[in-house]
Amino acid sequence: MNQHLRPEPVPFIDIASQRRRLGKTLDEAVAKVLAHCQFINGPEVAELEAALAKFSGARHVVTCASGTDALLMVLMAKGVGEGDAVLCPTFTFCATGEAVALTGATPVFVDVEEQTFNIDVHSLRRGIASARQRGLKPVAVIPVDLFGQSADHDAVAGVAAEEGLFVLDDAAQGFGASYKGRRLGTFGLATATSFFPAKPLGCFGDGGAIFTDDANLAETLRSIRVHGQGSDKYDNVRIGLTARLDTMQAAILIEKLKIFEDEIAARNRVAERYARGLGNVVTVPRLAEGCTSVWAQYTIRLPRGTNRDEFAAALKAQGVPTAIYYPKSMHQQQAYRGFPVAEGGVPVSERLSEDVISLPMHAYLDEATQARIIEAVRGAIAG
Template sequence: MTEHARLQPQPIPFIDVAAQRRAMGEKLDQALARVTGHCQFILGPEVRELESELAAFCGAKRTVTCASGTDALSLVLMAHRIGPGDAVICPSFTFCATAEVVALHRATPVFADIDEGTFNISVESAAQAVETAKKQGLTPRAIIPVDLFGLPADHAAIAALAKAEGLFVLDDAAQGFGGTYRGKRLGGTGLATATATSFFPAKPLGCYGDGGAIFTDDDELAATLISLRVHGHGADKYDNVRIGLTSRLDTLQAAVLREKLTLFPDEILSRDRGAARYAEGLKDVVTVPSVPEGYSSVWAQYTIRIPAGTREKFAAALKAEGVPTAIYYPIPLHRQVAYKDFPSAGNGLPVSDRVADEVISLPMHAYLDAPTQDRVIDAVRRAVKG
């Protein structure tokens, strides 16, 4: 080994999927073997079992799985026949899929700003977005709050706005599934018309490929979603009663998720402990995230804020110590090429613009042990002070 290699610090995983795989042990191998044994690879029994278990976990009446988190959002919009002339209110500070599905259905995403303390949609700005849509001759039909970085949005305030304006609420819980709002898990009864989540491998509850799910208390909506995910079928696959698509969760992925779901409650607690440790070690040198009373986060990302203009140097200093970082999100949607011509609320989205220059995320997962986390904390402190 060269002297240079000996001096190089061992890189820390940003998300340690391998550690979780080791925790599942032979149970995962056995679950996959059952699927390869019965060979029902499309909508096999594990899919139905997973849907039941997910509903029980979060308190939803119905769960419909699908091929991805993006499809989960899209299917709900399809079921509600969102289309040209319709406006859907979305936060600008989020991943593009939230607004992408609206545009794909030829409706208009109208961007709202976020709350600076939570990074989630500002209900005041969302109300302005509704008025902006009306002024442009659009019909406001829905609002898509995002439970960003694992923290639930303010669902009571969103529900009040939706009721006042005649909107349906499609909660984007791609990062937040497992979090709680006023004692209810996201996806549970009464929080939204429908809740969509993603099982992308990096999510707190992720599979080994793409996958998603929709939670709802509306039996009619669930039945429509089940039809839409398989080409809009009716009584059978050759009786097509609506235009649909192919968006089924593979049985193998359902088997993976069933095993991961057994670990998920303990993993949520572990993530919360890790977040508390970060906060204690960093609160005097950076702006750490906070969780409002009555909420709980699953900490899909642990995102801090540092002064604008310092992020590149900060990330390089951590990288030199083997500590990876990520930026969610460097450019708000209303400033991206594909979305800049869609309307925004009021006179602009200053909070989204500001935090996009300040945020940076640190390693976070359920298997982040204390010595490794101390190494991250020490590196952050040195980078800030140096």
């Protein structure tokens, strides 16, 4: 192809279009912070926490510096540590298991369901048994609402109740989605989310939040995020972190939250068009009954025998970017190979790591551009 005729690249995630839509409202929000100069724990932080509580239905929201800190803070607040086991899916971003390892506890990796990519409760049960066989004490499970779709929270809660575990929902990719009519943020002991810029609700840097109905937990979390402080900053009553959300990021998120529901609806329209256009050539993601998704990623599975690298190269030549979440499940990565895996292994996760690939997904993907993506996918499969 002539270099001058090369197709204009499609954005994988289009933060610029959202920025243009918000326009002056973001400029004014940032200018307000620059004027009052309360860059740490300014008034916008409490305002954002109240808005997130209203949106999610959670009684308490504690914002923090990242999604990883959100997970870690809850584990710290619960005193999780050496000798404890925390069950989590292996087919997820490393932060899920990383937060566990940072406490000194042992992440025990379990498998996911083929259809939803979310935690498999049968593997969860086997993982709990495997942990006990190793002399570990299972204390918690971290289901992940992967790629934007809620995990099966009733099933997870049932196992957790039987086994005496608390549930920490990792909604870093799923915040804004719902399960059986309830928004994420109200399941389990606590829910952690991330506001990394690429997330459906993202800021312009790092950020995160914890949602809980437990007032005592919320109070402990607020202490942990500021070095474990008690009555003042020189009265530290526990080991803590520097894990506050910047006021500037809070101001930005307040404005983004106002258009979030509209963006979720747009993401679902994009997902529906993909399903219609690609459902007969690749395995498209499916929503479990009673679940909605915010489509943090639109992840397809390629037909058996398709060379994924060649497929990605064919799309790239058409100006269509792709990404692989995740080419290695956690138990396959160097840092995590020494941690236990549920009895029977994690065969679904290992298969997914070999054949998944994600297509551009955002609220500003117009029909013409999406038609171009669909055509490129169909052409690469046929070719």
